[in-house]
Structures are given as C-alpha cells and as structure tokens.
Amino acid sequence: MAEERSGSDPAREDQGPAVRALIAALHSSDGMERTEARRLLVRIGRPAVYALIAGLSSPSKRMRWEAAKALAEIGDPIAAPALVIALEDNEADIRWLAAEGLIALGRSGLAALLGALMGSDTSVWRREGAHHVLHDLARGELHDQLAPVLAALESVHPDSQVPQAALVALSSLQESAPSQARLGPSAPVTRK
Amino acid sequence: MSAIRVDADGPVNQMESIAAENGIVRGGIWVLIVAEPCSLRNSLQALLATMPRLRVIQVDSIQAAWVAIECYHPALLFVDLDLPGDEVQHLLRQLSARAYAVRSILLANDVQQQKWAEAAGADMVLLKGFPASRLTATVGRLLP
Numbered sequence: 001m002a003e004e005r006s007g008s009d010p011a012r013e014d015q016g017p018a019v020r021a022l023i024a025a026l027h028s029s030d031g032m033e034r035t036e037a038r039r040l041l042v043r044i045g046r047p048a049v050y051a052l053i054a055g056l057s058s059p060s061k062r063m064r065w066e067a068a069k070a071l072a073e074i075g076d077p078i079a080a081p082a083l084v085i086a087l088e089d090n091e092a093d094i095r096w097l098a099a100e101g102l103i104a105l106g107r108s109g110l111a112a113l114l115g116a117l118m119g120s121d122t123s124v125w126r127r128e129g130a131h132h133v134l135h136d137l138a139r140g141e142l143h144d145q146l147a148p149v150l151a152a153l154e155s156v157h158p159d160s161q162v163p164q165a166a167l168v169a170l171s172s173l174q175e176s177a178p179s180q181a182r183l184g185p186s187a188p189v190t191r192k
Numbered sequence: 193m194s195a196i197r198v199d200a201d202g203p204v205n206q207m208e209s210i211a212a213e214n215g216i217v218r219g220g221i222w223v224l225i226v227a228e229p230c231s232l233r234n235s236l237q238a239l240l241a242t243m244p245r246l247r248v249i250q251v252d253s254i255q256a257a258w259v260a261i262e263c264y265h266p267a268l269l270f271v272d273l274d275l276p277g278d279e280v281q282h283l284l285r286q287l288s289a290r291a292y293a294v295r296s297i298l299l300a301n302d303v304q305q306q307k308w309a310e311a312a313g314a315d316m317v318l319l320k321g322f323p324a325s326r327l328t329a330t331v332g333r334l335l336p
Contacts, residue, residue, distance in 0.1 A: 053263050078259050081249045085220070115248050118241035167238050174229035 015047035023051050026066040038066055042073045049074060053082040064094050072101030080105055080112035087129030095125060099132040106137065110173055117149070117166035120159070127153055127162065145172045220247035221335060222264040226257040227272035232299070232320065236270060239324055243331065254279040261292065267335055269296045271314075273305050284313045295334040 022044075025037035041048040048070070055067030068086055071079040079101070086098035102109040116122070117130055131153045138146040152158060152165035223246050227233040233250055240248045251260050254275060260266070269287075271280055280298070287294055297316045298309040309317040316330050 050263055078256075078263055081222075081247065081264065085247065111250055115237050115241065115250065118238045120242050121244060163238065163241070167234060170237075171231065171234050174234070 015044055019044060019048045019051050022048070023055065026055070026063055027060065034062075034066055038070045038073075041070050045074055046076055046078075049076045049079055053079055056082050056086050061091055061094070064089060064091070065097065068094050068097035068101060072097055072104055075101075075104050077105055077108040080109040081116075083109070084112045084116045084126075084129075088123055088125045095129055096132075099129045102129075102133045103136045107142065107173065109133075110137070110142075111170060114149070114166040114170040114173075118163045118170075120163065122159065122162060127158055142173070145169050145176075221245050221268070222247050222249060222266040223268045223270070223331075224248075224257060224260050224264070224266040225250040225270045225272075226252070226254065226275065227270070227299070228252050228274060230272075232272065236299075236327075239327055240331070243328070246331075254283050257283065261287075261294065265292075266294055268331065269294050270299060271296060272299045273301060273309060277308070280309075281312045288313060297330060297334070 019041065022037040022041050025033055026041075028034050028037070041052065052067045052071050052074075055063050056071070058064050058067070064086070068083070068089075071083060083098045083101045083105075087095055087102075089095050089098065102113055113130055113133060116126060131150065134146045134150050134153070138150055146169060149162065149165045149169045152161035155161050223240055225233055225236055225240075225248065227236075227250070229252055237248050237250055240246050249260050249264060249266065251257050257269070257271075261269075271283070273280065284296060287296065295315040296313075297318060298312075298314040300306040300309055300317050300319055303319070306317045306319055315334060318326065318330065
C-alpha cells in the first residue's frame with residue numbers, strides 16, 4: 001500500500017522503452033512515421049504524458065507541435081499547466097493546439113488556465129490563448145462563470161481586471177464542481 | 193514503424209533530466225499547492241501568481257501531488273494539513289528518501305499541527321492566517 005502511494009507508476013515504468021522510442025520517432029522527418037508514433041502515444045495515455053509534457057519544452061518546433069497535438073488528444077488534466085505555458089509558444093500553430101487541448105479538457109483544465117491569469121505579468125499571447133479557450137467553453141454550461149473573465153480580457157485594461165475576474169471565476173467553479181472534474185489523478189480520458 | 197529506435201539516452205531522458213535538474217520548464221519555477229478546493233488555496237495561488245517566475249499548479253490530494261511532482265518537478269510544495277496527516281507524512285518521507293529537489297511548506301491550523309509538521313520534516317510551517325509579507329519572505333528564502 002505504501003508503495004502505491006509513493007508515487008511509483010508501474011505503468012509508466014513498463015511503458016518506458018516504448019514511450020522513449022515513440023518520442024524519438026516524433027523527431028522523424030517522415031510525416032507518416034510521426035503520425036503513427038503520435039497515434040500510439042495517445043493510445044498509451046498517462047504513461048506517455050510525462051514525456052510529452054517535457055516535449056513541450058523542446059527547442060525543436062516539430063517536437064513541441066507533436067507533443068501539443070498528442071496531449072490535446074490524450075486529454076489528461078495533468079497536462080493542463082503545461083498546455084497553459086504552451087499558449088505562449090513562439091509558434092502560432094503550437095499556441096493554437098495548446099488552446100484546443102485546453103478546450104478539450106473542458107472544466108478540468110480551467111484551474112490551470114484561470115490560475116495563470118491571476119498573475120501580474122500576463123503576456124498578450126497568454127491572454128489571447130485564454131480568450132480562445134474561454135470563448136469556446138463559455139458557449140456551454142460554464143457561461144455564467146466564464147463570461148466575466150472574457151469581458152475582462154476584452155476590456156481596455158485587462159492587466160488590472162483579469163486577475164480578479166479569474167479568481168472569482170475559479171472560486172465559483174470550485175464551489176459548483178463535481179469532484180471528478182477537478183485537476184487530479186483521475187484516469188485519463190483517451191479519445192478515439 | 194520499423195525505423196523507430198529504442199535509445200535509453202534519447203530525447204525523453206535528456207528532456208526529463210533538464211527539467212529535473214532545474215525544476216524549470218520554459219522560464220518558470222513550478223510551485224505545487226496540495227489542498228482541497230477552498231478559499232485558502234485560491235488566495236494562495238493568487239498571491240503566488242503575483243511573484244515573478246513562479247508557475248503555480250494546484251491539486252487536491254496527495255495522490256495527485258505525486259503525478260504533478262513527476263510531471264513538473266516543482267521546486268516548492270505547499271501542503272494543507274487539512275489533508276490526512278499520515279499521507280502528508282508519507283509524502284515528506286518519500287520526497288526525502290528519493291532526494292527530490294523540492295522544498296516543502298506546510299499550512300497548519302494551530303500550534304499543535306505546527307509542531308507536528310516541523311517534526312515530520314517540513315522545511316517551513318506557516319500558521320493559516322499568515323500575512324502576505326510572511327509568504328513572500330518564506331518563498332524568497334526557500335527558492336533559489
């Protein structure tokens with residue numbers, strides 16, 4: 001029991017060699033090979049997420065793009081903080097993928113996103129990415145909580161308005177959240 | 193997929209080791225808050241978000257904390273002592289045993305919990321209700 005709580009992830013260790021090989025294949029110049037590797041990493045799910053999060057920090061644009069794409073498809077909430085960072089990637093298509101990944105996470109990605117909006121050093125790219133995500137999610141049942149944050153993002157002085165709006169929205173969402181929707185160790189949702 | 197190589201020193205290991213050594217991903221230092229959703233957690237996140245370089249993650253259980261630690265290699269860990277004491281103690285022991293480069297700040301409800309947390313090996317213990325200036329000073333002392 002102690003070992004179960006110790007942070008060891010047997011699935012991760014079992015899949016280690018396969019994940020390493022597949023991550024290496026994401027560097028391939030062969031598009032078909034990269035696509036197949038990404039598809040397999042998505043099937044592996046959580047054990048691949050650790051390496052894919054690291055992949056978002058790669059100096060290689062190709063690696064970051066593939067990692068963002070795979071993480072968006074895996075849909076594991078633990079990747080949300082890394083996807084939020086990727087909203088500030090130098091490459092527009094990677095920022096777009098990160099936003100799509102956060103949209104796919106829905107409510108379970110919002111703690112990371114709203115938390116990142118509370119800072120005083122929020123970049124234009126982060127705000128643009130957040131707007132992309134929140135605009136999409138506010139179309140649904142989260143409209144009431146997210147609309148004030150969107151309004152703050154669209155305001156003349158977002159730096160002064162967004163942090164407070166994000167804090168209020170986060171508190172409101174947590175009060176109404178079902179426990180399985182929180183950022184946590186829940187089983188990854190792998191989309192087919 | 194025949195061209196795929198299994199390389200123990202390949203990109204994954206290189207990237208993981210870079211993250212592990214620095215506790216840094218893309219120009220920031222990760223801070224992990226482990227607490228049930230509550231105003232304390234959100235206020236703490238809001239305060240930390242005002243500090244330059246810090247990237248904050250929040251999770252609501254020790255189990256989730258382990259996943260976040262393995263993914264993000266945080267440099268600093270806040271743990272609410274409203275979580276089960278045996279799990280918190282186990283977390284601290286394992287962090288120490290594995291030589292993770294993470295400093296821990298435990299958030300105690302009273303002096304009794306504060307003493308317990310100090311004995312359990314926390315790097316720092318803050319009594320809830322601490323002023324923002326105390327938090328800033330504590331974080332500044334513990335982070336590189």
